[in-house]
Amino acid sequence: MTPDTFTRSQWYAIGRLPDFEGAEAKPVRLLSQDLTVSDAAGVLSVNDADGRSLLTQIRYGHLWTTLSDTPRPLYDVPEFDEPDRRLVTAGGVGVRCSGLRCVENFLDMAHFPFVHTDILGVEEHPSVESYDVSMDAEKDEIWATKCKFFQPMASAAASGGQMTEYKYRVPHPYSTILYKTCPIREDVWDLVGLFIQPVEEDECIVHSFILVFDEENTDTGLLHFQQNIFLQDRMILENQVPRKLPLDPRWELPTRADASSIAYRRWLKANELQWGVALFNEAA
Amino acid sequence: MKLFDYVLSGNCYKIRLLLDFLELSHEKQAVDFFPGREHKSDAFLQINPLGQIPVLEDDGAYIRDAQAILVHLASRYDPTGTWWPVNDPSQLGRVAQWLAFADSITSTASAARLHDVLGYDLDVAQARAGAHKLFRVLDDHLANQELQGFNWIAGSRPTVADIACFPYVALAGDGGIELFYYPAIQRWIRRFVNLPRFKLMPGINIFD
Structure with missing residues (x-):
């Protein structure tokens, strides 16, 4: 295709x-x-x-x-220009699934206790509280806000468990950015994000980054934290069937915790995205 | 004692496992193996001219090569003398044999993983085929051991041979190598992850 x-x-x-x-x-x-x-x-x-x-x-x-001569403008992330922030780019990691699936997994807080046990979640606190999902119509992007999750080790700078507040942003079908409570500064957000390079419809390279305030860890320490988390996700992603994103509602039943995933899928459909999407009758 | 460590490295994982099994206090120095290739930097080549991790610094000396570090730690710090069974000559040769085998697993299964996960440019089909050949040998061996009542590679107790072989076998799925065909290996992985003080590394599939 x-x-x-x-x-x-x-x-x-x-x-x-x-x-x-x-x-x-x-x-x-x-x-x-x-x-x-x-x-x-x-x-x-x-x-x-x-x-x-x-x-x-x-x-x-x-x-x-871009393959296009007239591409849509690349989204703005003004935090990249803020002084004092540390940027660590984690390099490209290959994953045998559609990049769309990587975005969807990134949005899903329900997997924290089971995939990132004792780091981003604990099995004793598995529930996802309700959060808000909205479309920014002007910029044509999705925001999930007021997400809260108990995390034993929310980042490399965390010294203990905390209720972490999250915001998720999807400004691009293959990019997603997480804004999370900074453990060492008030009223600012740390950023973690994925820039995904779709290689084939069911194969991608995930370039991840962290853009944080952190005075304690070395860049390499931050890198190891991030890569360890992403490799935990990678194994889950590679075990998903089908490897492309199933958009057909007959396939997987969304639950309330999947509100951001539902918004993402709707947005892809509204934009008539087809490449990387599994067809229902294809799998039968 | 300091381990020059990379979080996604199976060879570093071998050392982390034994340090934990023996409850040895140590510090870790994070090496930017990927994407920074710090192990090939001038500063790191002073520590290991081969440009490889892991390296262990102990008593002011640098020891390189995962298998050599396992032997060093076990022979020096294991009061039970079981991980490197130096008092059992009949077993010691077998352990050494499987340490060498572990190196072959690194050059095949680990290579496939480097290709698939970190985009290394190499012949992945050849790497996978080589890994399958070795896994067949290991699976047969483990099945034979079980028939004789032995749960581990070199006998009735785990040795550094088990630690040396474990990471890149258990992480093979990362490199597109299915362990489905190797039931004795699957049972051995299940036993291994149940060892006291075992810590999981991302990419390891426990067959349960």
């Missing part, structure tokens, strides 16, 4: 800047297409298999490109 218009019109992160240092036609795969990245004296360029030069931009610690 060729990517639908909504999918094709997006910008995609394809790696961190150091990943392309001195690159000479380094192969990269995006939306089932072979691309190459080259570094000419610090200027990165991306070409498709026919040698056509693609648009690029450098933002949020990553190189972004």
Whole structure:
């Protein structure tokens, strides 16, 4: 299947800047297409298999490109410009499932106690309290707010259990950002996010980042915390069947805790997204 | 005692396991293996000229190679003398044999995992095929051990051979290697995760 218009019109992160240092036609795969990245004296360029030069931009610690000549603008994350924040980019991790499934899993708090046991959740507190989900119509993005969850070790800087407040943002079909209570500063949010590079309809590379206030941990300590959490998710993601995202309501019955997932699926449907979606009769 | 550690490394996990089994106090220094390739940096090459992790610093000396560190820790700090059974010559050779086998698991099953998870450029089909060949040998061996009443690779007690083989077998699924065909390996994994003070690493599928 060729990517639908909504999918094709997006910008995609394809790696961190150091990943392309001195690159000479380094192969990269995006939306089932072979691309190459080259570094000419610090200027990165991306070409498709026919040698056509693609648009690029450098933002949020990553190189972004698009197959479209007229892409939708890349969403703003103003927190990247705030002083004192620490940015740690965790590198691309391959996952054998649709990137859409990775976004959906990221939004799902119900898995914390069972997948991230004793870090992001404890089995004694499995319940997800109700939260608000809204569409920002102007920016065309989803926000889930007032999410609360008991976490024994919400981040590398946490010194004990806390009721963590969360906000989730989905500004792009393959990006999602979590805003969570900062354990060491009042009234600010720490950010954790995924920039997903869809490789095939059922395969992706997840570039994750953390953008936090933290005075105690080294960058490498933060990196290990983040990578450990994501590898816990990866195993769950790879065991999901089908590997593409099932959008057909006949498939999986959503529950109340899945309010953000329902909003995400509706939003994908409203934008007529088809690439990466499992068809009900395909699996039968 | 300090372990130069990477959280996703199965070879570092071997050392973390034995440190926990022996309840040895230690510090960890996090190494940015991926994406930063810190193990290939000039500073790290001073510590290990091979540019590999793990490395253990003990009494001012650096010890490299996961299997060598296991032998070091067990022979020096295991009061029971069972993890590296130095007083049982008949068993010691077998343990050493499976330590070498563990290295072959690293070059096959771990390679497939590096390809699939971290995007390493290598022949993944060859790596997976090599792992399956080794897993068949290990599965047969473990089944034979069970028939003789032995639960572990080298006999009736777990040794460093079990620790050395465990991580990249148990993490094989990360690299697209199914353990479905290896029932004796599955039973051995279940026994292993039930050892006292065992800690799970992400990517390990417990067959229950």
